[in-house]
Amino acid sequence: KQEVTQIPAALSVPEGENLVLNCSFTDSAIYNLQWFRQDPGKGLTSLLLIQSSQREQTSGRLNASLDKSSGRSTLYIAASQPGDSATYLCAVNEDSGNTPLVFGKGTRLSVIA
Amino acid sequence: DGGITQSPKYLFRKEGQNVTLSCEQNLNHDAMYWYRQDPGQGLRLIYYSQIVNDFQKGDIAEGYSVSREKKESFPLTVTSAQKNPTAFYLCASRRDSGNQPQHFGDGTRLSIL
Numbered sequence: 304k305q306e307v308t309q310i311p312a313a314l315s316v317p318e319g320e321n322l323v324l325n326c327s328f329t330d331s332a333i334y335n336l337q338w339f340r341q342d343p344g345k346g347l348t349s350l351l352l353i354q355s356s357q358r359e360q361t362s363g364r365l366n367a368s369l370d371k372s373s374g375r376s377t378l379y380i381a382a383s384q385p386g387d388s389a390t391y392l393c394a395v396n397e398d399s400g401n402t403p404l405v406f407g408k409g410t411r412l413s414v415i416a
Numbered sequence: 417d418g419g420i421t422q423s424p425k426y427l428f429r430k431e432g433q434n435v436t437l438s439c440e441q442n443l444n445h446d447a448m449y450w451y452r453q454d455p456g457q458g459l460r461l462i463y464y465s466q467i468v469n470d471f472q473k474g475d476i477a478e479g480y481s482v483s484r485e486k487k488e489s490f491p492l493t494v495t496s497a498q499k500n501p502t503a504f505y506l507c508a509s510r511r512d513s514g515n516q517p518q519h520f521g522d523g524t525r526l527s528i529l
Binding site (some may be wrong): 401 | 455
């Protein structure tokens with residue numbers, strides 16, 4: 304059974320720092336991987352989706368990488384800002400259909416001004 | 417604007433009462449999902465539906481029921497059999513073709529009176 308792990312569970316950094324959030328999954332036979340952001344009391348917002356054939360995706364200050372063979376993905380946030388404070392979740396899609404995503408528990412990020 | 421609407425935002429349940437959470441999407445997505453989120457536990461899948469008039473149990477379906485009579489709507493009923501219903505409930509949807517991101521509503525917070 305696929306398991307997704309995100310370490311650390313919480314992270315606090317000063318404003319302006321570049322940071323990396325980690326996501327690992329146990330079964331490398333994935334179709335794609337998605338990173339989400341969740342603000343307190345809100346739903347999840349999709350940030351980036353990486354297809355299994357891709358190595359990375361970029362959106363503004365965010366860059367997500369995928370290494371399928373090692374079962375790892377990272378989310379790189381450049382020049383962090385207090386507005387980046389949120390919980391970041393990764394999820395893997397195991398096939399091309401609509402089987403449910405498998406989610407990690409998230410990393411709670413605090414960016415201190 | 418296209419999106420997922422969950423209502424109500426806050427809901428209170430009395431002992432022995434069934435309550436229904438609404439989820440409507442105008443994204444023309446085929447698949448819809450219900451998750452429960454408790455502090456420190458991440459997202460847990462309750463039910464999902466890949467097509468109208470069909471749905472499958474997730475990891476924690478006991479005490480819940482759903483229907484999918486229309487493509488746009490996937491209501492969740494929390495029955496009196498669910499002894500610990502206090503949680504944040506999230507509805508999501510996704511298009512029926514592989515590399516499409518999953519979208520979420522803003523959630524309903526259910527509490528016991």
